[in-house]
Amino acid sequence: MKTVALLGNPNVGKSVLFYHLTGNYVTVSNYPGTTVEISRGLANLYGKTLMIYDTPGMYSLSPVTEEEAVTRRLLMENPPDVVVHVVDAKNLPRMLPLTLELMDCGFPVILVLNMMDEAEKLGVRIHVAELATRLGIPVLEAAFVEGRGTQMLKRKISQMVTTGKKVTPPVQGVSAAVQRLGQSLKENYSLPKTMIARFLLEEDREITSLVRKREGRSVVEHISGQQDDSLQYHFAMQRHQQAEQILSGIFTMGTDSSRGWLDRFTLNPLGGFLVTAMILYVGLYLLVGRFGAGTLVDLLEGTLLGQMIIPQLVRWVEAFLPWPAVQELLAGEFGVLTLGFRYAFGIILPIVGTFFFVFAVLEDTGYLPRLAYWVDQYMAKLGLNGRAVIPLTLGLGCGTMAVLVTRTLESARERFIATFLLALAIPCSAQLGLILALLSAEPVFLLIWVCVVGAVFLFAGQILHAVLPGYRPPFFMELPPLRFPSLNAIFQKTLARMRWYFLEIIPVFLVVSLVLFTLGQLGQLDRLAALLAPLLGRMGLPDDLSLVFLYGFFRRDYGAAGLFDLYRGGFLDGAQLLVAAVVLTLFFPCLAQLGVMIRERGIGISMLILLLVSILAFGTGLLLSTVLGLATF
Template sequence: MAENVTIALAGNPNSGKTTMFNALTGSRQRVGNYPGVTVERKEGSVILNGLHADVVDLPGCYSLTAYSMEELVARKVLVEERPDVVVHVMDATVLERSLYLGVQLLEMGVPVVLALNMMDETKKRGLRINAAKLSKLLGVPVVETVGRTGQGKKELLQEAINHANQRKRQWLPLELSYGPDVDHALLDMTTRINAAGLFTDRQPARWTAIKYIEGDEQVVAEGRKAAPEVSKELEAMVSKLSDHCQKTLNAYPDAIIADYRYGFISALLKQGVLERDSLRERIDITDKVDRVLTHRVFGPLIMLAVLYGMFKLTFTLGEYPMGWLEAGFGLLSDTVGNAMAEGPLRSMLVSGVIDGVGGVMGFVPLILIMFLMVSVLEDLGYMARMAYMLDRVFRIFGLHGCSVMPFVISGGIAGGCAVPGIMATRTLKSPKEKLATLLTAPFMTCGAKIPVFVLLVAAFFPENAAMTMFAITMFAWAMALLVSWALRSTLLRGESTPFVMELPPYRLPTLRGVLTHSFERTWAYIRKAGTVILAISILLWAAMTYPELPAERAAGFETMREQAVAETQTMADAEAALEERLVEIDNREAQAALRHSLAGRVGGALEPVSKLAGFDWRTNIALVGGVAAKEVIVSTLGTAYSLGEVEAEEAQPLSERLATDPQWSAITAISLIVFVLLYAPCFVTVVAMAKESSWRWAAFSTIFNTALAFAMATAIYQLGRLLS
């Protein structure tokens, strides 16, 4: 028996594959990207009866023909890494469709174990599956599971290990008949492939021939590179077959192959594998709920209520823990400041690290609550309903229904991230619809922008926090749609493509699943605050500290202090008056030092233009830092106000400092919110956009978004001043 076994989990999207992966591996997981592509790779490990197994969660796909990056990556892992066994996690409620991928895995020849997942829902729908019969007909182990509860996971793991040890990595391809025309061509092509040894060291020759017939671009490209003459012959055979099938059957060979696969599956299920409960008429609970939640009128209203409810609950539950964290960081700042002597190290720790990073970390409770609710909606199956309902709206603005998910992932429901949102545009087949989506997805309220909005809302709209955050989210959607419409009407003109989407059944989220997803996202936020934002905060602190004030200017402030001592000696309350004067002088010196620094000079140079939108030089420093990461805006404001002000008593929260600053007002806050929402994406998002399109479009987004943001912010600020 092998000491280690590698198990690959394959399955359609929404089949419960990732839930099964979490159930099998628990906390023993590693997340990264596949080399050369931005598709997430999840690996984990599990120990059963002393045997260690490595588990790889393949990207969800419907086919092994590389129509998408996910399908290409899944197939590449199977062919190049050759796992010991593949566990095909199937949604048993739609067995026929789920088996289509399973048949392709069997045709490839890999050792396969079938996991009939969601068996609880299958039984509720009045479906009966004979797992033993299915196992006998296909010659592979079949296990009934319920991924969200962990039912059947040990049996599945044991069957996978046993099957891997029995097969010993031997590939035994299933050979289906595709009718006399295709079968004859397959035989000739397989003979030629075997004779030339084209890829025979890694995959069955017949499977390679099928890929050529299906027009698989990646396999054909590799064939042309490895053996140009052989590939030319194979392509000529496919062309001849295609012409013959169109003339005699009025069909293309790849469609014939798909028909025969489904015919094989249908015949399989009719042999006592699948039976329906004919004794009782039943309407599935999913259909009942969808009649309300996806109703043309009530559905969108309910969706808006759900979004508003999220924000209301977030601020209601998060108010106290956020206050505790702010107080904790304030206490830490005072403690460190009192314990250390005056100097650069103290300034860096207090102003750069604690006041900078602490400003971002203070929002962790709100971020966690928001992620918890988003995870519930995802696991419940409601997110897909949002895409379905919004398709009708999106088509008006020249977008595709599949554009909804990139928007949602980017922060359409506040708290997402634009990077995976940009990557999600791969599902869009039309290049112009993809570009329009890719360019506007960064407008959404991503998790990085949330701390900025929460800070400003807490400072200027504390009585209507939930409604304000809801309004920001709605404004983000409106701007994304309007700009998409403008792009699709000018630079990206073209016809819209049809929208087809699978709506998964509703499922009660599991506590473990929701907590796992929420804490993964929150920990990523905390890790970013402790690494990237910490590093940027220290760099910005240095830029806001150096060069220091010239000696003659520092001496001038010292003279002012001596004068204050002399002038207050004769006053009735000399000690209090002196302290007030000294604090005022200290603040003036701190402001002068910050303005003299490198960052202060940059902020000051931009101020003649930025003041049109209500932004002073300190805000400019934060916005420049925000190009690296939007969370840095909060930490930079915290550092700027920490360096630029000296408080007589214990440190105030940043939101209170902004609220009491005469340079700020509610209209300034609204202007800044709009600018932060719309201006240049963070650097990582720009890189992702370049990878998914080109550097030209990434540069266009950076320049266009910033210009649009400044124009909108200026219009809002100037109009607000006129009306006030």
């Protein structure tokens, strides 16, 4: 099957194009040997079925991040029949060097000037036909959010897949010396030998290892011996000079009005605080907490499932499945239908859905990079830089996904700190939504919960920053322009993420229901709960909460749903609810998150994190219950 790779910097519209081509935002799998996600999907273009790859953002074929390394590995190991390089038309001079690199590698390239609507508003002028002539490749205008340029691109991809046209760069990107070094390579590679030699001169570890295996150590040492510290800078400058020459006379920069008053306001310390506070209030408290965990949960779990669907399912189970064990498994206290199905679709679905909607809005408006810029100065106190705000924010949706995203952080020290904080004090969307809904009736308790969890978060981060060796890397992040998001794109992303989430958690909910049922039948559930009961009793909490904490270990949202049930059943007063909410928030990460932690950080470090988290969680609970007069000693 013919393949097409979508490449480009972050935030240039690759995912929107992927949706236009395939009808899906994500059919995601990790690239072999990594946790970096590659989206792929099938597209039918003029009778041809093609595999489309949506790659992580990259700035150059000389990788700095793992995402860039994975994208280059995909190009080398599975060379696509067509490479669609998507660029932000406003920033063409900065992005064209990657186009030249792709051409140097011999890939059939289509250059797509996306966001032309924004460029035109800013007065940017591009002579597209002349640019295509100078480059010798197809160059198309587009504004994918509006659907502009999509059909033309589909036709061009179909034509290039049919002809299989290869390209030769009009301006040679390598010097004669590099060409001679490339000729010393005897084996065949998926990239031109001059590019392999260039990567060797840049001391690229992956390419060095590849060439050493194929050519031997002496060839690597011969080429690497020509290296000096200025070569990588020289290659980069050479590509930018080429880009300037190609764009000379055909690219006119407009007036820079992109940094409008709202943009400047979000980057201002006071403005950034006010915008963040508004987002937390409207996005998390009102939408996720009150609407998702309140209104929608009442509708789905309380009315639709609780009064209509589940009672009918239970009657069918009792009527058509006369075996007591099967009835207990499906419709008992820990039944697949009465517990698993109700929690998954009645409680978790509306909360996760509203969070993913809010996250998609923040993502598509371009606000998340500004949030990273604004919090960078505060993250410094925790040993992190602004980039860490992305996995920490994503942790408010799903901690398992967030631990995977910590791979984007530069140092092992940062990855450990971020993983620890995610395990300790970042509730997932379902847990957060339910706790906000439960505590919103008592605003003082809600404020105390926020302050206590926030204080533990800051305390843990500062201690880790003080005791862990190493340094905080500098922070660089591209700021895309603020945009009014497309509602269609937001809903597509929300639905795609919800589909992924439920494909992941439905098996978990079934397994959890089966495990709880089995433990209950064997009498082991009460024994496990009894281990926690004395500690919870010291905090003035009822024994029934022990099961809630066991639920929370299987899934955090499962535990929060159990807390929701206990409070509605009248088993907790306000002070007990506050203490339980704090301890449950700080309690162990769920089993899925723990599994990813072990894979990412190793079992030793993960067990250390669990030990420290449990000490902080129960220590904080004892301290808070003492202050509230609940503790018993």
